[in-house]
């Protein structure tokens with residue numbers, strides 16, 4: 407599948423934003439951080455900015471962005487529609503939490519209520535994002551049970567890395583955030599490795615013979631293409647990354663997204679002076695960002711679409 | 723509405739005969755011609771005079787080589803929307819722009835509400851949907867919904883443009899939900915089949931397989947034109963016989 411930059415930015419930025427929102431909400435509800443208005447402003451500001459940038463990037467992908475509101479209507483059947491609704495609903499508790507944290511509660515219990523509602527709303531939104539892809543039977547690499555869980559765990563992990571940086575930058579103890587990012591990163595690594603194993607070993611069940619129904623006469627090989635230049639289907643669905651190239655990029659994303667940030671998280675557990683903590687947490691955030699962009703690029707580039715059987719023959 | 727109708731009163735669709743299709747592209751070009759002015763208008767092309775001309779077409783004709791050795795054959799293969807009974811292209815649509823009509827089973831895109839998210843094209847296993855970059859909305863075969871019910875047309879013209887254009891009669895249009903219809907009988911007689919039945923989309927359109935080869939080892943007597951005519955032995959005859967032999971070398 408063609409790795410469109412708008413969709414890569416959408417899923418990674420909004421994922422990290424929802425992850426950070428979830429951890430800040432948990433921290434506020436459990437009083438794990440002081441009610442420092444500046445921390446709340448910057449933290450929730452960054453989270454909501456990432457979410458909003460991601461959602462705006464996703465509308466850039468549309469042919470008719472001015473009609474985007476129509477996408478909220480078909481929640482009964484469409485995961486994309488559900489994702490849109492969940493994303494908008496999440497702004498309400500997140501807004502209540504943020505305003506309460508920064509300006510003080512307008513109504514008693516505003517912070518706790520906003521925080522506890524933000525968590526499930528954000529989780530549901532990221533789950534819906536994953537299900538947009540996981541619900542497509544035409545793409546073997548996406549029609550996998552681990553796709554949506556990986557989206558959720560990577561959102562929590564990248565959000566955790568951002569939280570560690572945030573706490574270090576404000577001079578608060580980043581250790582609890584470092585522990586949870588190490589745990590979620592390790593879980594993400596485990597699930598992603600299982601996912602790659604699954605797509606490498608899942609049987610290719612669709613053939614050019616079944617696509618044309620001509621298998622009874624022997625193997626089916628494309629002879630004359632229907633058009634001289636690639637059409638929309640080939641441009642959108644026909645993107646292919648070389649196997650060797652993909653292997654390298656998988657290793658690179660493991661290094662940047664998991665190995666380095668986990669190492670950084672472990673370093674944050676030591677009692678280092680604040681400037682070191684900030685430097686380590688910043689490097690971890692940069693590394694994780696580059697890593698998750700690579701991971702998401704691969705998620706698209708490695709996915710093969712059944713319709714390409716008509717153009718390439720073979721199996722999918 | 724993006725949810726699928728439980729049943730449709732009719733199952734209008736095409737039956738495509740892979741035995742008679744000669745891959746002439748008449749269906750594809752007449753489809754483009756009709757739909758560039760009909761329901762799907764505009765049906766745009768890009769870089770038409772440049773080095774990468776491409777555009778939105780609703781019907782594509784492939785050619786495949788099938789089988790090996792003396793048994794191999796070339797099969798021409800037109801491909802367009804199959805108006806599936808349970809298509810994910812409809813259910814994934816977030817806006818309700820993609821829908822399946824309860825009355826006749828035609829799968830359509832409403833060009834006034836489509837946001838151009840392209841998700842439906844990802845959900846179609848048959849590559850049947852083509853996004854129109856300039857128009858910003860998804861395009862697909864409409865089964866010429868603007869011809870088949872058009873009372874100002876002569877009855878023989880109330881069929882999809884591709885069916886009307888096919889010079890070999892390889893394309894048939896009708897109600898595949900009616901077991902007594904001409905198309906249903908044809909599918910039964912010729913053992914028509916579904917594409918990618920394993921995907922579970924239940925396509926309405928059917929394809930008819932190429933017929934068995936004639937057995938060439940027991941070729942019948944040569945046809946009249948090929949038989950050598952015994953000449954009268956005149957000079958002219960001998961000259962023509964000599965010329966024929968020489969030229970045939």
Ligand code: SF4
Pocket residue numbers: 802803804805806809810811812829845846847848849850851862923
């Ligand atoms: S062929 Fe593709 S576009 Fe047409 S109804 Fe089936 S899934 Fe939808």
Ligand code: SF4
Pocket residue numbers: 814815816817818819820831835836837838839840841842843859860
């Ligand atoms: S491109 Fe249009 S018709 Fe297709 S899923 Fe998106 S809104 Fe629906």
